[in-house]
Amino acid sequence: MSDATPQALPLQAFPSPFRRGQANPRGAAGAPGATGTRAPTGTRDATGTAGGSRRPPESAHAVVGVEAARPDADVDAAPAPGQAPGFIEFRQVRKTFAARRGGAPVTALERIDLSVARGEIVGVIGRSGAGKSTLIRLVNGLEKPSSGRIVVDGVEISSLGERQLGPVRRSIGMIFQHFNLLSSRSVYGNVALPLEIAGVDKAAIRARVEPLLEMVGLADKRDRYPAELSGGQKQRVGIARALATKPSVLLSDEATSALDPETTASILDLLARIQREFGLTILLITHEMSVIRRIAHRVAVIDGGRIVEQGRVADVFANPGHEVTRSFLDSETGRRVPAFVAERLQPDPIPGGRAVMRIVFRGEHATDPVLSQLSRELGLDLNILSGSIERIAGQPFGILLVALPGDADTLARARTFLDARRLHTELIGHVA
Ligand SMILES: Nc1ncnc2c1ncn2[C@@H]1O[C@H](COP(=O)(O)OP(=O)(O)OP(=O)(O)O)[C@@H](O)[C@H]1O
Numbered sequence: 001m002s003d004a005t006p007q008a009l010p011l012q013a014f015p016s017p018f019r020r021g022q023a024n025p026r027g028a029a030g031a032p033g034a035t036g037t038r039a040p041t042g043t044r045d046a047t048g049t050a051g052g053s054r055r056p057p058e059s060a061h062a063v064v065g066v067e068a069a070r071p072d073a074d075v076d077a078a079p080a081p082g083q084a085p086g087f088i089e090f091r092q093v094r095k096t097f098a099a100r101r102g103g104a105p106v107t108a109l110e111r112i113d114l115s116v117a118r119g120e121i122v123g124v125i126g127r128s129g130a131g132k133s134t135l136i137r138l139v140n141g142l143e144k145p146s147s148g149r150i151v152v153d154g155v156e157i158s159s160l161g162e163r164q165l166g167p168v169r170r171s172i173g174m175i176f177q178h179f180n181l182l183s184s185r186s187v188y189g190n191v192a193l194p195l196e197i198a199g200v201d202k203a204a205i206r207a208r209v210e211p212l213l214e215m216v217g218l219a220d221k222r223d224r225y226p227a228e229l230s231g232g233q234k235q236r237v238g239i240a241r242a243l244a245t246k247p248s249v250l251l252s253d254e255a256t257s258a259l260d261p262e263t264t265a266s267i268l269d270l271l272a273r274i275q276r277e278f279g280l281t282i283l284l285i286t287h288e289m290s291v292i293r294r295i296a297h298r299v300a301v302i303d304g305g306r307i308v309e310q311g312r313v314a315d316v317f318a319n320p321g322h323e324v325t326r327s328f329l330d331s332e333t334g335r336r337v338p339a340f341v342a343e344r345l346q347p348d349p350i351p352g353g354r355a356v357m358r359i360v361f362r363g364e365h366a367t368d369p370v371l372s373q374l375s376r377e378l379g380l381d382l383n384i385l386s387g388s389i390e391r392i393a394g395q396p397f398g399i400l401l402v403a404l405p406g407d408a409d410t411l412a413r414a415r416t417f418l419d420a421r422r423l424h425t426e427l428i429g430h431v432a
C-alpha cells in the first residue's frame with residue numbers, strides 16, 4: 001500500500017459547494033471536492049439528480065449528478081451561544097414517516113442535537129431500529145427532516161431542493177454494509193464511475209483512480225470483478241469509490257458489519273488513516289462498541305430515535321451514564337463482571353464481606369502502580385477479579401475489577417485515595 005497524500009492525488013474534480021477557509025482543527029489538509037455515492041434502497045432513495053440522463057444501467061448504486069448549481073452557502077448557520085459551530089450540525093431534528101394503510105406514523109428521530117467538528121470521527125451507536133440509518137441519510141439529503149435543521153459546513157441541507165442538493169451530495173461520500181458495488185464493472189470501473197458520470201475525461205480519471213487503488217491496497221486487483229473479491233476487498237473498493245471525487249465528508253452505514261473482526265480492524269484502520277491524511281470528517285454508525293473504540297473521537301448513543309448520551313469516547317467508556325450505553329459496553333471485555341462474581345453480588349454491605357469496585361485508569365495514570373500503593377499505604381488486602389488495558393482514542397485505558405474489605409471506613413479511605421489520583425471508581429456491589 002502506498003502512502004498517497006492529498007497532494008499526490010492530482011484531480012480536483014469539482015468545486016466544493018461548501019464554504020472555504022475554515023481551519024481544520026487537526027491540521028490535516030482537507031481537500032473538499034465532490035463525490036456522491038448513493039444509498040441503494042429503492043423507494044427510500046431520492047434519485048432525482050440532474051445527472052440522471054447520464055446514468056448507466058446499474059448506477060442507482062452510485063449516482064453522481066453533473067449540474068453545477070451552487071447552493072447559497074450563506075444560510076444562517078449561527079451556533080447556539082457558547083457553542084462552536086460544527087462541520088455537521090443537527091439541531092432539534094425530528095423525522096416522522098407517514099402512516100401506511102391505517103398504521104400509525106413512525107417517529108424515527110426526535111430532538112436530535114449532534115455536532116461533528118471538521119476532521120473529527122464521530123460514531124453513532126444504537127440497536128436495530130434506533131434510527132441510525134435515518135440519521136445518516138439526513139446528512140446527504142436522502143431523507144428530509146420533519147422539523148429541525150441539518151447544516152453541513154454552513155449549508156442548510158434540510159432547506160435545499162433536489163437541484164441544489166446535487167453538488168452537496170457530491171461532496172459527501174458514503175460507504176455501506178453490503179458495499180453496493182456494480183457487479184458488471186471491474187474494480188477500476190467501480191471506482192471510476194462517479195467521475196465518469198460527472199464527465200471527467202479518461203486521463204484525469206486514471207490519474208485519480210490509480211493512486212486511490214494504491215492507497216486502499218488494491219492496485220493488483222484493478223481488473224478483477226466484485227465476485228472475485230473478499231468482503232474486505234469489496235469494502236476497500238467501496239472506500240476508494242466514495243473518495244473518487246474528493247469528498248469532505250464520509251458517511252459510513254455499518255460499513256464493517258458484514259466483515260470478520262480482523263478484516264473489520266483493517267478497514268477501520270484504513271478509514272482512520274484516510275481521515276488523518278485527507279482531513280475528512282467522518283460520521284459512522286454501528287451497533288458495535290468495538291468499532292467506536294477503535295476509530296471514533298466522540299460517540300453518540302441513540303435509542304428509540306433519541307440521543308441518550310454523547311461525549312468523548314474515553315469519557316463515555318470510563319463512565320457511561322445511560323443504561324443503553326452500559327449494555328453496549330458490557331459486551332466489552334474490560335467492563336464485564338465475570339459470572340463467578342456477578343452471581344454472588346449483593347447490593348448491600350455484608351458483615352465481614354468484601355466490596356467489588358471498578359477502577360478506570362486513563363491516559364498518564366493507566367500504567368501507574370496504583371493498586372500496590374493503595375494496598376501498602378492503606379494496609380489493605382486487594383484481589384483483582386478481572387482486568388484489561390487497551391487503547392481508546394489513542395490513549396491507554398484500563399479497567400480493573402477489584403475486591404477489598406467492604407466496611408464503610410475502608411471504602412471511604414480507598415475512595416479518597418483513588419479520587420486524589422483522579423481515577424474513576426464505581427462500587428459494583430458486595431460479596432460474602
Ligand atoms: N421509509 C421509511 N418508512 C417508514 N418507516 C421507516 C422508514 N425508514 C425507517 N423507518 C423506521 O424508522 C425507524 C428507524 O429506522 P432506521 O433504518 O433508521 O434504523 P437503524 O437504527 O438504522 O436500524 P438497523 O440497525 O436495523 O439498520 C424504524 O422503526 C424503521 O422501521
Ligand SMILES: [Mg+2]
Nearest residue numbers: 132133134253
Ligand atoms: Mg440501519
